[in-house]
Amino acid sequence: MSVPAPIAMLAELTHRCPLACPYCSNPLALHGKENELNTETWARAFGEAAELGVLQLHLSGGEPASRPDLVDLTRAAHEAGLYTNLITSGIGLTPARLDALEAVGLDHIQLSLQGTTPELADRIGGYKGGFARKMAVAAEIKARGIPLTLNAVMHRHNLDDLERTIDLAIELGARRLEVACVQFHGWATRNRAALLPSRAQTEAAKRIVAEAEARLRGTLAFDFVPPDYYADYPKACMGGWGSAGLNIAPDGTVLPCHAAETIPHLDFDRFPDKTLREIWYDGAAFNAYRGTDHLPETCRSCERVGIDFGGCRCQALALAGDAAATDPVCSRSPDHHKVTALLETALAEGDAAEFTYRRMPRKG
Ligand code: SF4
Ligand code: FES
Numbered sequence: 001m002s003v004p005a006p007i008a009m010l011a012e013l014t015h016r017c018p019l020a021c022p023y024c025s026n027p028l029a030l031h032g033k034e035n036e037l038n039t040e041t042w043a044r045a046f047g048e049a050a051e052l053g054v055l056q057l058h059l060s061g062g063e064p065a066s067r068p069d070l071v072d073l074t075r076a077a078h079e080a081g082l083y084t085n086l087i088t089s090g091i092g093l094t095p096a097r098l099d100a101l102e103a104v105g106l107d108h109i110q111l112s113l114q115g116t117t118p119e120l121a122d123r124i125g126g127y128k129g130g131f132a133r134k135m136a137v138a139a140e141i142k143a144r145g146i147p148l149t150l151n152a153v154m155h156r157h158n159l160d161d162l163e164r165t166i167d168l169a170i171e172l173g174a175r176r177l178e179v180a181c182v183q184f185h186g187w188a189t190r191n192r193a194a195l196l197p198s199r200a201q202t203e204a205a206k207r208i209v210a211e212a213e214a215r216l217r218g219t220l221a222f223d224f225v226p227p228d229y230y231a232d233y234p235k236a237c238m239g240g241w242g243s244a245g246l247n248i249a250p251d252g253t254v255l256p257c258h259a260a261e262t263i264p265h266l267d268f269d270r271f272p273d274k275t276l277r278e279i280w281y282d283g284a285a286f287n288a289y290r291g292t293d294h295l296p297e298t299c300r301s302c303e304r305v306g307i308d309f310g311g312c313r314c315q316a317l318a319l320a321g322d323a324a325a326t327d328p329v330c331s332r333s334p335d336h337h338k339v340t341a342l343l344e345t346a347l348a349e350g351d352a353a354e355f356t357y358r359r360m361p362r363k364g
Helices: 039-052 070-079 095-103 118-125 130-144 159-171 186-195 199-215 276-282 284-288 313-320 336-352
Strands: 008-012 056-060 083-088 108-113 148-154 176-181 221-225 245-248
Touching (some): 039 070, 039 276, 056 070, 070 083, 070 095, 108 130, 118 130, 148 159, 159 176, 186 336, 245 276, 276 284, 313 336
Parallel strands (some): 008 056, 083 108, 176 221
16 A cells, blocks of 8 residues: 655653643653653654654643753754644743744644633642643733644533633634543543543533534634544544554654554554654554554445544554454444443443542652
8 A cells, every 4th residue: 555644743752741630641651751852863853754744743742841942842843844833731831931932933832721710620630720820821822922722621520611611712812722522542541430521411512512613613713522432433543543643752662643552562663763754654563554454344344444444443452452453432343332331330430430640650
């Protein structure tokens, strides 16, 4: 099969983060600072990505502002010709740092939102005072006119606040609002019961987003990611494995998606041991699930296979025990009953479930 060039790259600059959100998509085994790529190596990666065809670079984490060299990294990405999007909680972005980021060519900021009140947001983020600091940063971003997307991860504790979330996005001057219902990867798998919204909340959210989308056309754009446990068909995760984007973990491991390391038999290459071009086109992990040949007959004979590519490989591994299987979220999957069972258990336990916060491992 012919392999297209990647369009986007997610650079997880660090796993360090002042927040401790229980839905974090980072892996359970987080990298410490000592494993992080240095400034020069990241800059090389950005140059190679641009040569490979990448257009958009998402500077992410953890909290990318935990890197003291964030401005240098942004400059390097901009000079490589990449469109730069900073994905941040806002903590660590002082006015002076925002000025510097703007001066070196930062194109866009994606600010996370844990809740619409200090009580809720600080409880979900596990960080006291975080909401007030985030609102101050949002005002600084608005004052500079830097294009802003608000990224609200939604779940059973904040989905009822969706209308206020939309109003807040407008007040903060966001051009886009991501209403992203939590996906169960990374730390979220530890918090399934504490996070899974009800079907009624999900249906209400769909109605509210559809109404707001029509009302606010031209003012605020929406991306709505519904919780896939209630869906009939899965999402086209990553737009298809190894077809549109790549992720680099803080230590340089190059991944086809953020959760790929949960598939234990895959061999991942590291940058700079190999070039990004070698890894993208010839890497064993990238070629493992490209296309649809690995999928079972259920998918290969299905009219939707060109739309969703059989769903998410990591979810297929986690729920069906086989990364090549039909994503069990699909109602046609022979493993779909496992999703139904998980859903029922999570909903039954939800009221009493406590958060397991994302934490870095203790040293020594
Ligand atoms: Fe998608 Fe496979 Fe389900 Fe068809 S059977 S909808 S291709 S996951
Ligand atoms: Fe890995 Fe979906 S998260 S393929």
